[in-house]
Amino acid sequence: MARILVVDDQAENRDLLAYLLRSHGHTVCLAPDGAAGVRAALANPPDLVLMDIAMPVTDGLTAARQMRSHPELADTPLIAISATGTVTEATTRKSGFDAFYPIPIEPADFVARLAPFLTRRRSAQSHQRSSP
Numbered sequence: 001m002a003r004i005l006v007v008d009d010q011a012e013n014r015d016l017l018a019y020l021l022r023s024h025g026h027t028v029c030l031a032p033d034g035a036a037g038v039r040a041a042l043a044n045p046p047d048l049v050l051m052d053i054a055m056p057v058t059d060g061l062t063a064a065r066q067m068r069s070h071p072e073l074a075d076t077p078l079i080a081i082s083a084t085g086t087v088t089e090a091t092t093r094k095s096g097f098d099a100f101y102p103i104p105i106e107p108a109d110f111v112a113r114l115a116p117f118l119t120r121r122r123s124a125q126s127h128q129r130s131s132p
Contacts, residue, residue, distance in 0.1 A: 002118045006021070007032075007033070007063065008051070008081070009032055010052070018030060024111045034060055038067055048077045048118055051097075060092075061092070065096055080101070082102065083103040
């Protein structure tokens with residue numbers, strides 16, 4: 001399955017997402033803020049990043065721009081997750097996110113909504129390995 005990085009300053013959100021993703025066979029890495037998330041992604045590039053927007057140290061919008069500036073993370077799907085009512089999909093896309101899912105999530109379909117992003121990532125990795 002996939003290696004997914006969850007970046008959120010709320011321990012409850014991290015734990016819930018980790019439980020949900022692990023129950024579907026994914027490997028999960030956790031980070032409590034955007035700066036730690038960027039470091040974790042660079043140390044061990046994930047197949048997908050789920051990241052909150054409003055966090056201390058480095059917010060999700062800034063962290064997404066930082067991740068996108070690194071070639072090894074340029075194709076990694078970034079999904080914004082936020083309970084902040086002022087965040088829009090347009091705002092998150094300008095910072096490099098591929099999609100925005102508001103919190104609270106609906107567990108029944110959340111993992112299924114991630115599948116297209118994981119498929120895209122695997123296709124990109126296979127193409128890179130097969131290129132001369």
